[in-house]
């Protein structure tokens with residue numbers, strides 16, 4: 001087969017797609033839905049991971065005291081905490097101030113509490129490095145008058161566990177939907193094969209090489225895959241940026257949201273690559289038993 | 294020798310022996326008629342020559358190569374050196390005269406500039422000059438036949454097989470077609486034509502191989518021999 005023959009092959013592939021527009025559309029739509037859902041799950045997982053990592057790498061520890069601890073005892077505790085290894089700084093936060101901070105962070109969410117203040121006095125503690133957090137938390141929790149210590153605790157692990165579960169679900173979803181997409185592509189190509197059967201027979205009699213006959217069908221599959229991927233990518237990144245904009249406009253910035261520019265490339269490449277692979281598999285499936293001179 | 298057949302037999306599943314012990318050879322440049330009654334095995338023999346089917350036993354050599362043992366690439370090469378005119382034409386119904394002839398050149402990956410130059414030439418040669426843009430379904434049977442001949446010869450094949458190409462033609466039209474075949478043959482293409490058209494065979498005075506019940510019963514120069 002000659003390279004210049006693609007002059008005849010490419011238009012043939014497009015002609016076939018136009019000729020059975022409906023099945024082509026169904027196949028493109030399935031590829032699109034598959035890749036769109038996978039990408040959304042992927043981006044969600046990436047953001048959750050980033051948030052978990054941010055928490056994990058934080059060096060802040062909140063120490064909550066029991067109710068009504070006298071001021072002298074608070075001062076004593078302060079000295080005690082400062083004496084522990086790895087403590088960089090310590091700030092006392094009274095319960096009024098704590099409530100104010102909460103309101104700042106979550107807006108109207110805490111108005112429902114009215115005048116009641118469920119919060120406690122406490123310290124905000126900064127460690128010198130993240131690895132000091134766990135031993136510090138353990139020591140401080142054992143001190144008298146300390147009700148609890150909050151910071152880098154189990155929530156991070158469970159978040160990581162969640163994202164890893166999400167990845168597995170994503171993978172399973174992709175396999176399932178991907179299979180459907182491949183089947184639809186191969187169906188679409190099989191219809192083309194069927195409608196072109198006579199023509200292909202004549203081509204064989206006239207001495208066409210096997211690959212010259214096969215290429216239009218392969219390209220048809222690849223075009224369907226690429227078209228689906230491009231549409232999925234467009235939809236996915238449009239929605240992703242919209243969500244980012246929404247978070248920004250509504251001051252939900254305590255959620256770490258990765259910028260589109262940080263994440264798009266691997267996701268887009270993945271979508272395109274998977275689209276092409278699904279297309280090739282689809283054509284291979286319908287050409288397997290077919291087209292031997 | 295271009296075509297050599299040794300003890301060719303062809304049996305179908307229903308125990309019909311379509312060809313029975315055929316041994317013959319055809320030289321480069323010959324013009325050969327295959328004659329015989331309906332069911333004699335003419336089409337079957339052409340199908341074997343064209344490698345649409347393989348013999349049940351015996352050997353068939355084309356250009357010295359056993360056609361039963363060709364690789365995929367060699368098979369493609371064989372087809373490229375053979376032109377075939379089917380009894381039922383097998384044209385692309387949706388295409389024009391130009392599309393149909395160009396299709397043969399596209400199929401063997403000729404460059405587009407060559408196609409644009411050569412198709413009108415060959416269309417003119419079969420007597421359809423200026424009708425390239427017409428749909429083949431709008432043409433008469435004889436005209437479609439000419440398109441089929443144009444398609445079979447546009448790639449300058451070494452051998453042209455034709456299965457009853459004058460079957461549906463009136464005497465004048467079939468005479469025109471035979472004149473065209475003689476021209477193509479004079480230009481160096483070997484022609485093997487199956488027919489039961491006695492008049493045509495008598496007019497042409499070429500080699501005649503007569504089949505009966507799958508056997509060769511005579512092989513002579515001249516006219517109809519049955």
Ligand SMILES: Nc1ncnc2c1ncn2[C@@H]1O[C@H](COP(=O)(O)OP(=O)(O)OP(=O)(O)O)[C@@H](O)[C@H]1O
Nearest residue numbers: 305309311329330331332333334335336337338489
């Ligand atoms: N595919 C097939 N399966 C079974 N029998 C077949 C097949 N093709 C041909 N035959 C039989 O082989 C014999 C020869 O057929 P063939 O078509 O070669 O005859 P022919 O000489 O071309 O006849 P005609 O002049 O009518 O075209 C016939 O008896 C036919 O029934």
Ligand SMILES: [Mg+2]
Nearest residue numbers: 335336337456
């Ligand atoms: Mg016949």
